[in-house]
Amino acid sequence: MSNSNEPSVNLWPYVGYYSLTMVALTIALGILVVVIPTLSKEFGKAAGFAISFGSANVALYKFVRRNGRLFNRGEYWTIVLLSTLAAFFISAPLGWLAIAGEAKQHDLSNVPLAVWLGSVLFALLLTFGLNAAWYSSRFGRTLLKAELARRARTTPRRSARAVLRFTEAEYRSISLFRRNSGRKTAHTFSVIAPRSGHAAFLNRPRSCGAA
Structure with missing residues (x-):
């Protein structure tokens, strides 16, 4: 994370990049599953992590490209929280469809409400933890170094013009x-x-x- 004294910027565009990337990657995964129905459940779990990483990475790349720095502390926790909520609202309909399909094959009426609530809470905490990791300086420093190097190559030419x-x-x-x-x-x-x-x-x- 960068210096906390830096003025914060509007994070909603980057939440939008996160959401659009997640939707696009989820649709691509759905098409892949339809085309290749023999894919295992382990592949689906791994793809879920890849979608989460790809979505956060696109948002982080856009932020670094536009601002030339990493998130400050306030921006970091805000983008983590907003991205987690965005992922929840995107995944909720898919989860409901999966449960409806499972209910046709098995009786889920005996599942306690606490189990459902615990599952939702676990999913939220897992997504929050993953976003916190993807947005961290560990991944951001690489993008920032590349962006600063790009600016160093292009800025003198632009200034001369x-x-x-x-x-x-x-x-x-x-x-x-x-x-x-x-x-x-x-x-x-x-x-x-x-x-x-x-x-x-x-x-x-x-x-x-x-x-």
Whole structure:
């Protein structure tokens, strides 16, 4: 986690990334099960962990890519809680369908209510623990290092292009001022050139700015 003094950001977009990824991966798993019905239950359990990891990893990647840092402490626990609730609301209909299908084959009326509540509580705690692990700095540091390296490679080029566009705009304004005011050109150079720090560029021959 990053410094807690950093201002918090809106986490709902990243909860959305988590939810959309989970839905997409769950649909993909359902299609795979239909196409290959011989898949074992152990594969389904492993796929559940993979879906949880993939969903949190996408949300964490989007956060690091946009903010250039990891979650601070408040953001961390908030995203863990919101992602857990999102996973619960996404999984609840699937769980209900699974129970309805099982009820057609076996009588579940004798199952105590405490068992159902305990199962739901266990699922919530398991999902919360997994999200806490996936969002932790252990996984986030790798994404952060990659993002910082990407920015280090691309930022100088972007800065150079931005400076060039800015200086061209200044030069056009100077040329227009020169044509309209004549004697005030020297004053314009003395004001704009020191601010931009590109006197050599601004002192190009006068023909370059005439259009």
